[in-house]
Amino acid sequence: MPEFVVPDADPMDELRRWLSEAAEAGVSNPAAMVLATVGPGGAPSARAVMVNTRTPDALTFFSHYESPKGRDIAANPIVDGVFLWTPLERQIRVSGAVAKVSADESDAYWASRPRTGQLAIASTPQSSLVADHASLTARKAAFETQIGDGEIPRPETYGGYRLTPASIEFWQGRPEDRLHLRAVYRRESDGRWSFGFVAP
Numbered sequence: 001m002p003e004f005v006v007p008d009a010d011p012m013d014e015l016r017r018w019l020s021e022a023a024e025a026g027v028s029n030p031a032a033m034v035l036a037t038v039g040p041g042g043a044p045s046a047r048a049v050m051v052n053t054r055t056p057d058a059l060t061f062f063s064h065y066e067s068p069k070g071r072d073i074a075a076n077p078i079v080d081g082v083f084l085w086t087p088l089e090r091q092i093r094v095s096g097a098v099a100k101v102s103a104d105e106s107d108a109y110w111a112s113r114p115r116t117g118q119l120a121i122a123s124t125p126q127s128s129l130v131a132d133h134a135s136l137t138a139r140k141a142a143f144e145t146q147i148g149d150g151e152i153p154r155p156e157t158y159g160g161y162r163l164t165p166a167s168i169e170f171w172q173g174r175p176e177d178r179l180h181l182r183a184v185y186r187r188e189s190d191g192r193w194s195f196g197f198v199a200p
């Protein structure tokens with residue numbers, strides 16, 4: 001079994017270590033995090049987003065600000081994120097508040113994206129009902145014709161969010177005795193992380 005987390009470590013260092021170990025183990029999309037939001041009516045909603053591993057000091061992801069998740073976050077920035085790496089019998093849960101990153105940071109990320117992805121994002125309204133899939137292809141093609149070879153500007157309604165963890169839980173399966181390891185780090189009011197084990 002890989003080494004478990006260290007009580008006095010920075011949990012973000014541990015999270016980065018687990019992310020790299022998942023990548024090294026060949027887990028597909030190791031940076032995919034299931035993000036749960038809660039809408040104004042109290043209903044939860046969950047979907048995967050990719051955490052940008054190029055900003056290793058933070059949990060940043062990019063999305064449409066006016067999508068259902070964007071509207072949830074605008075009403076209630078408290079979210080829960082889950083990484084699940086079943087080949088390693090590992091899970092990480094992150095709870096905290098999200099906030100939009102700066103326009104400069106979103107622009108830099110946008111500029112790093114492949115053009116075809118930029119076209120898809122800029123030409124289609126995420127999660128809006130459409131007549132059929134062909135209408136999206138047509139919309140993308142029409143937008144491409146309109147923009148020509150020019151630079152594709154980042155839509156103002158697309159950008160990054162940063163999740164600031166208030167707690168991070170590491171879960172390591174122990175098939176040998178089913179006493180799985182669970183360690184929880186919590187951010188205390190003085191900024192320090194507390195640490196404790198919880199029963200599986």
Ligand SMILES: Cc1cc2nc3c(=O)[nH]c(=O)nc-3n(C[C@H](O)[C@H](O)[C@H](O)COP(=O)(O)O)c2cc1C
Binds near residue numbers: 045047049063064068
């Ligand atoms: C592996 C994976 C990664 C994804 N990454 C993103 C992402 O980084 N940003 C995003 O907006 N949607 C991403 N999606 C799509 C979302 O899961 C979701 O379908 C979309 O964001 C609409 O969600 P909403 O209607 O709840 O706002 C990803 C889906 C998968 C399966």
